[in-house]
Structure formats: structure tokens, C-alpha cells
Amino acid sequence: MLLSDLLAALDARAPFSLAQAGDNCGLLVGDKGALVRRVLASLELTEAVLEESVATGCDTVLTHHPLLYAPLRSLVESDPRERLVRRLVREDIGAIACHTNLDAAAGGIADITAIALGLTDTAPLEPAAGGRYKLVGFVPEDAIESVAAAVFSAGAGRIGEYRDCAFSSSGTGWFTAGDAAHPTVGTVGKAERVPEVRWESVVPRWALDSVLRAFIAAHPYEQPAFDLYPVEDVLPGVGLGRFGWLPRPLPVADVAAMVASTFGLERAEWSGDGSRMVSRVGVVPGSGGSLIDQAATVCDVLVTGDLSYHDAERAETAGISVIAAPHGDLEWWAFKRWAEGLAKDLRGSGVEIVISGEWRSPWTTREVDGVGDADRDGRIAGAEGASLGEDRAGVRIWIDGGSRGNPGPSAIGVVVEDQNGTVVETRARCIGMGTNNIAEYRALLAALEIAEELGAQRVEVVSDSELLVKQMKGEYRVKNQGLKDLFEEAIELTRRFERFSVRHVRREDNARADALVNQALDDEA
Numbered sequence: 001m002l003l004s005d006l007l008a009a010l011d012a013r014a015p016f017s018l019a020q021a022g023d024n025c026g027l028l029v030g031d032k033g034a035l036v037r038r039v040l041a042s043l044e045l046t047e048a049v050l051e052e053s054v055a056t057g058c059d060t061v062l063t064h065h066p067l068l069y070a071p072l073r074s075l076v077e078s079d080p081r082e083r084l085v086r087r088l089v090r091e092d093i094g095a096i097a098c099h100t101n102l103d104a105a106a107g108g109i110a111d112i113t114a115i116a117l118g119l120t121d122t123a124p125l126e127p128a129a130g131g132r133y134k135l136v137g138f139v140p141e142d143a144i145e146s147v148a149a150a151v152f153s154a155g156a157g158r159i160g161e162y163r164d165c166a167f168s169s170s171g172t173g174w175f176t177a178g179d180a181a182h183p184t185v186g187t188v189g190k191a192e193r194v195p196e197v198r199w200e201s202v203v204p205r206w207a208l209d210s211v212l213r214a215f216i217a218a219h220p221y222e223q224p225a226f227d228l229y230p231v232e233d234v235l236p237g238v239g240l241g242r243f244g245w246l247p248r249p250l251p252v253a254d255v256a257a258m259v260a261s262t263f264g265l266e267r268a269e270w271s272g273d274g275s276r277m278v279s280r281v282g283v284v285p286g287s288g289g290s291l292i293d294q295a296a297t298v299c300d301v302l303v304t305g306d307l308s309y310h311d312a313e314r315a316e317t318a319g320i321s322v323i324a325a326p327h328g329d330l331e332w333w334a335f336k337r338w339a340e341g342l343a344k345d346l347r348g349s350g351v352e353i354v355i356s357g358e359w360r361s362p363w364t365t366r367e368v369d370g371v372g373d374a375d376r377d378g379r380i381a382g383a384e385g386a387s388l389g390e391d392r393a394g395v396r397i398w399i400d401g402g403s404r405g406n407p408g409p410s411a412i413g414v415v416v417e418d419q420n421g422t423v424v425e426t427r428a429r430c431i432g433m434g435t436n437n438i439a440e441y442r443a444l445l446a447a448l449e450i451a452e453e454l455g456a457q458r459v460e461v462v463s464d465s466e467l468l469v470k471q472m473k474g475e476y477r478v479k480n481q482g483l484k485d486l487f488e489e490a491i492e493l494t495r496r497f498e499r500f501s502v503r504h505v506r507r508e509d510n511a512r513a514d515a516l517v518n519q520a521l522d523d524e525a
């Protein structure tokens, strides 16, 4: 795959046009015509990450935070950032950033975190403006097809799942060529009336340059006539941050604990009264302090990073709680998952995505005796209750999967309890078309993945599928080829735990997981 193809694949998932003004997304270092074989995905490009990419034979580094943000004034070895650029060039390694475009995109960082928290009916906290233009060109009738083809291939005319979109209307072009002109049509000094087409199409900001160039090059006239307008539109489902509903109201302190356990954080802090019940949760991975007032209009609590003392105060005034989730940790958690999805999608394309093992948050948390677990003023949640911790590495996971129609639209439901029976995570998700049995296995795989993310060592899975339970116990053989792969994947995952067991319950005793399946299917319908 060429680097330009990789950029197109990234643009399809996280359109670069969604980037905030002043951000620096896309190709930062490298050659679009270069061949890409191995891509290292990392939150940032640090010295250690660059070392890793050289050591693992990666030809491209894909990061969330852009390496180049503030302009460079030199390229000298003594400057840490400039040294990285010099090394990239020397090693011929490309650097790509998917930053605020990925924050905003559907299925991007914000969506991944909102879904991980089990939020439903999610919407962006700050919907993205389209950042699009409308190109209106006036083209002689016999040239319209070739002009349109050139402009489409330069990136114009894409609306949602449709491409090559435009509108044309016929009319008459008026002009009189001046003495120095060389008109393609008509004569110098004579008023012309030419049948022309008014042709209009949308142009994303990222394609503006190439589209205008293509239009002018393909247009037969010496002096093509066109207008360009900015389009004020809002794109549904994309934008900064997300907010949505918890499956049921929870105290703020429990939401903080859930945030910590979901994202594997060592601690979670919140502002305001920890016992206040909340149901609408906003999440802004990264720095979301500036969105507190906006969040307060639609949320009860905002989960975000880089919060200051004054942010917490401001939140209190605005009537909202804030939960602090370290900027890098939360983003890395979500970026990793996004990159894993990308790796799956690109399987078979000749490009391998490798997740960095070298990126480290600059922050370290250390539990100090008497601090963190005291809950002195109800504002600090220590590791206890906020993650599974060492002595609480056991989970019980209730799973269910179902399809309407068998086969038909399918969904999974997962409820994770810690050793005390406290629900630490739920998941409800549609998984496309399939059978009941496939959905049951997909629920199991999701459960095992969550257990691993939580750092659980002892896992008990509870299911109402007799088939799945007996197969996992080795009492039934797996004959169905469609289930065999899922079964084998599940067995593989169970090996990662110290202890794994699976238990069968009656359907009515698995009501919570069952409800999540139905809820996901209802939401989809």
C-alpha cells in the first residue's frame, strides 16, 4: 500500500477535514508515494517510540498527538523535537497524526470512550461544523463531463456514503474578450452568448486546493469562471466529546470508580458531592476543561483530563460534577482500540499496524499511606473501589447474545461485577447480522476482552446458553464451522487468566444481560 492509500483509508475513518482550526493532522513527515508495510501506532512520537519503530522495522508512525504542532524555526540536533524530525528523515520513516479529526469522528476516540462507559443515545458535546465549500463553476456544455470527472477525482462531491454528487442547470454565459485575451470560444471585442452549464458541488476543506487546480486545468476556457462559498453546516454524529445516558442513575463516586476500572486508571477524582445521583455523562478524552459550561447544559457529570482547581470550582458553579481522567491514559486507552480496529480493517491489504509498547504517560501515580483511600472530604477515590486492584482481581461476567430472526440483527450484552457484586462495567452493542449462537460467542469474547482490560485474573462467566457453556466446558463438540473460529478465539483468550470458569443459568436469571441485548437491538431498530 502506498502512503497516499493509507492516508485515504485514515481519511475515510477520521476525515482530516474534521480537525480543529490550527491543529496539524495528516502527513507530517514522509512521502505520499512511499510504500507502507508496517505502521507503529502510538499516542505520541517520543524518542523511545522512534527507537521502537526502527527496532521493529516500521516505516511509518501513526500518532494521536501531532509531532509537529508549533512551527519549527530550525532543524538542529540539540533540540529534542527537531532531533526527532531529523532522525525520521534519516531513517526514512513517515509520521502521520490523527488528532482532533479522530476526536471528532464517528467511531473515534470520543465515541470509543463513551461506548466503553456504556453510555447510550450518545451525541457530540460540540457538533462539528462541516468545514466544507460549495464550488459553483460555469462550464461550456460539451466540456462538462470531463471537468466534472477531474473535479470529482480531486475530492469534490462526497456526501455521506455518496460520491460524485453535483447539481447542474443550463443557461447562457455572457462575455466579451479583451484585446489581450485568447478566447477559446468567440472573437476578441465581440459580445458572446454561449450555452453553458452552471455546475455546483461540495468540496471538503482538505481537498480545496486540488479541486480548484483540477477545475481550472480541466476547464477549456482561458479564464474559467467560478465562485467558491463557505458552507455553514453541522455534521450529525461527529464533533468534540460525547454525552449520553447511563443504563441507570449512579452516584458520581460510582461513575468515577467505573471510569477508573474501565480505563485501567489507578485513581479517579471528582468534584462536588460524590453521592449525587447522575444519569447523563459527558466525556472529553484529552483536555475538556474548556467544555465545562457547554457540558453543563446537557450533562450531570463530565469526564475529562487536565482539570485545574478552578475548573472544578467552575463546574460546581455551573451545577455539574467533573471526573478527572488523566489526559494521556484515557486517550491512549481509546487510541489503542481504534488502532486495533484499523489493524483488523487493513488485514490483507499488506499493511500491518503495530501497537507501541514504548509509549509511557509522563505521569506516575503512587499510593501513599493514608492518602488516597481516606475519602476525607469525599473528593478523592483511591485505588480501592476505583479499579480491581491486586487483591480484587476476580470478576463475574454475565453475558448474553441474541438475534432477532436467527439469523437477523444481533446484539450482545455484558455485565461485569467485581468480587463484591458491584457492577463495574456494562456493554450493549449491535454486532450486525448473525445467529443466536454467534451472538452468544461474541458476547463471551467481549466479556473476556473486558476482563483482560480490567486486569482480572480470575474470571467466571455466566451465560444462559447451554450450548456455549457445554462447549466451553468441553462437554459438547463444536461442529458448526461458523462457531469454531469464535470458540477457538475464546479458548485462547481464557488462557490469559489464572482461573476461568463458565456457569449456566436459566434465562430469567440472566435478566440484566438480556435487557442490554434488547436495548441495543431496540436502539438500532
Ligand SMILES: [Zn+2]
Pocket: 065, 285, 286, 287, 327, 331
Ligand atoms: Zn490529547
